[in-house]
Amino acid sequence: MATDTPIDEHAVKEHDTLKYSLLGPSLTKSGQDNVDQQKVSEIIYNASKGSKYFNNEESRDKNLTQKIDRILTKKKQLEKLDLASDRRKADDYIAELELTRDLSQWIVHIDCDAFYAAVEELDRPELKDVPFSVGKGVLTTCNYHARKFGCRSGMAGFVAKKLCPQLIQIPLDFDKYTAKAQEVREIIVDYDPRFESASIDEAYLNITEYCQRNEIGPEEAIEQLRREVHEKTKITISAGIAANAKLAKICSNKNKPNGQFRLANDRSEIMAFMRDLPTRKVNGIGRVFERELDAIGVKTCGDIYGYRQFLSKLFGEKAFAFLMSCYLGLGRTTVQPAEEYERKSVGTESTFGDMSDPVELRDKLRATAEELEKDMVRTQFKGRTLCLKVKLHTYEVFTRQVIPPKAVYVADDLYKYSVPMLSKLEQEFPGLRLRLMGLRCTHLVSMKKPDTMAFFGFKKRPNESGEPDSPSSTAKRRADTLEDDDGWEAIPEELLFEDAERQEREDELNELESLSQEIDKRRHHGKEIVPNPKKQENQEEEEWWDCPICSRPQAANEKEFNEHIDLCLSRQTIRDAVQETSDLRSREPTPAPKKVKTSNDRSKGVPGDPKQRRLFFG
DNA sequence: GCGGATCAC
DNA sequence: TATGGTGATCCGC
Structure with missing residues (x-):
């Protein structure tokens, strides 16, 4: 480091944190012990400098520095207060956690x-x-x-x-x-x-x-x-x-x-092990949290104890509980097959050369929808929520989500309901220029029949041997039966809508579907409502547009009209009615039985079908 | 519930 | 020439 040139100390600090950040997330991984990090950092910094990626990293680093400043300010305020009760609360929690310590497993x-x-x-x-x-x-x-x-x-x-x-x-x-x-x-x-x-x-x-x-x-x-x-x-x-x-x-x-x-199953050995362990070594503490903790004086897991009275107010209740478990060296002692974890989302995304042409962007969205359909079919899920993710050419990331009127998985639907989100983003960021696009379904509805039907109490017809299904045989079958058999008893009458009412709701569903299509057409391909604001002037003859959903006239302002439609579309009552109808109609009610709750384990592993798990960085 | 941010691998 | 993809969780609003 040059010591002869006077440099603003603050700038140097930012410089250093950015360089540290540019080193990447796998710094603590092995094989780096004999590497001259200073030199490596310098080379990475110089290779990156000036790129859009670099600028974005710099901006993120500045935000983090500000966030840390706020944390430090808050800590100073807290220090003026009497934190005896917070300390007691922490000590009580530690005592409580200590009772859960299980040293009986390897x-x-x-x-x-x-x-x-x-x-x-x-x-x-x-x-x-x-x-x-x-x-x-x-x-x-x-x-x-x-x-x-x-x-x-x-x-x-x-x-x-x-x-x-x-x-x-x-x-x-x-x-x-x-x-x-x-x-x-x-x-x-x-x-x-x-x-x-x-x-x-x-x-x-x-x-x-x-x-x-x-x-x-x-x-x-x-x-x-x-x-x-x-x-x-x-x-x-x-x-x-x-x-x-x-x-x-x-x-x-x-x-x-x-x-x-x-590490021996011995409390004091474990405590000693944690005492000197850098926080970053713990699964769940990454570059950001490491810096935040370091800023208040916590460098090792042992340091956590001395700051226990601050942690919940500075970082939140979950982080507090997590940090306490780190200090004590506690963790889960259960191990179970990944398939027994409940999947919560299915998504796909891809990076491409900068793209800003609206037609090209829609083609890309269509391709993304088709990719997602494949994954939805493979994993046998529909999604009640659809989430669009974009990364601008500047590397800034934004997400937008909608709740379609029915659970979706077909590419046509995925596209249909995500296009309006894209259009909205184009209005929000004129000249929208992307380097990544992704679609993800959440609030999943399983399409696997045997399990979900059993969960809702629908009995399988007596099997060929004539013996009734025992719970164990049901569980056994679950693993490998995915085929579409039709051996289910009729849905109990009392669980169905009255016929007339059901018909009505089905009609509503169909109507809404065609309406959505109509909206989509008019918004993006029709002449009255065009996403491109430039073309708007030519079509200003009408003062009012009728909302295709509620029929009420709306001001002929594209932005407001779209917002009104979104409001109409997302009305809870319609959604619920339609959802129930479509669920019952297809006889797939689901929410699959909740299988596993992830505890206060901060690790974000990706459970799910191991065959499909993608891992990129070893 | 939504959107941003962080994290693991 | 020019910096990934899949999935989860938490927080502030």
Whole structure:
């Protein structure tokens, strides 16, 4: 650092935080110990400087600095007050948490080392001794040779090339990684049949029972597991063994690659372990929260205790509870198959060259809708809410959502109901120019029949053997029956609308659907109402437009008219009536039975069908 | 409930 | 030449 030039101290600080941020989210990952971070940071900074990406990062960094200033101001105010009751509240909570401590399980987290790179090396042994990355535009992962140069996942390819000019970049082959991951799973299932896939290359196991049954210690068992995986798949894995999932996850990073670490199931050892652990090592504390905590003086999990009286007021109740569990080294001791988690959304998004032509944007939206339909069919869901995501050419991200009159999954519907959101954005940001577009369905309605029907109490006809369905046989069937059988009894009469009423509601549904189409046509392809404000002047003869929904005349102002229509469309009463009708009509009521609640675990893993899980950064 | 922000992988 | 995709959660309004 130049010390002879006088620089505004504040500017230097911002400079540094930005550089730190530009280093990327995987800074704490392994393989970086011998890297000169200062030099790497300088190269990344210079390679990025002036780009739109850089400008956006700079802007985000400034916002965060302001947010931190507000946090510090608030902390100063709090310090003037009597926080005895807050401290007592925290102490009571700690005592309460302590009662939940469970040291009776051996939980293991395993993590394949540089997984994608390792799989590629098996196919192409010549890669073993040279630095290479998987993924071209952006690195999804890279081998340990490349990491020595400062290359890491999430980094732009051209930046990585600056750090390591001889870097070889090879394309992704997701099917290959999935197949290899399956080989690994076939081995670990012997150690815990209910193991939990956390991603394509990570899993949690509870080996308590395995160790008891085989009269083997946890460390020995995991050494054996790792050896077996290596022998049979040629993949090396790292593992952490501890009393709960949070600790196991931290431990698996301790002796990476190809190593393991055990933290004893002992309260004081766990407390000592956490005391010196940097906050960033905990799953759920990222770059932002790390900076916020650092600003108030919390650098390690042990530091949390001394600030317990401030935390809930500064960061909220959830963060308070989470931080307390970090200080104590507590975490979940349950491990369960990923399929038993409830999926909450299905979505797709893609990046492209800057695009601002309204017709092109609509084509892109249509293509996105078609992609989403595929995923909705594959996962067997409809969505009650549809969410449009855009990223401007400046990298700013915006989302907009609507509640269509019925649960949707067909591309035509996805498109139909998302186009108005796009049009609105075009009004909001004249000359809208995008680099990314995405669609996502939430508030999912399952299209899988057996389970949902059982949940609502509809009985299956007696099966062929004549014996009634036991709960266990129902559960057993659930896993693999997706086919559309029609063996359900008629829906009990009392659950249906009266015929006349049902007919009426169906009519309402049909009418509303055709109305929506009409609205869409008139808004975006018709002559009376055009999204392009420039064309508006020519069609100002009419003073009023009739709302196609409520029939009431509205001022002939495009913006207000659209807003009125949105209001009409989203009227709760219509929505509910239509939703109920369409649900009953298709005999798929759903909300699938709530399966698992995610506790105060701040980790954001992606449960769901492991086969479909996409993982990019190993 | 909506939209922005953060996080994991 | 020029910085990802999928999914989850939390917060402020």
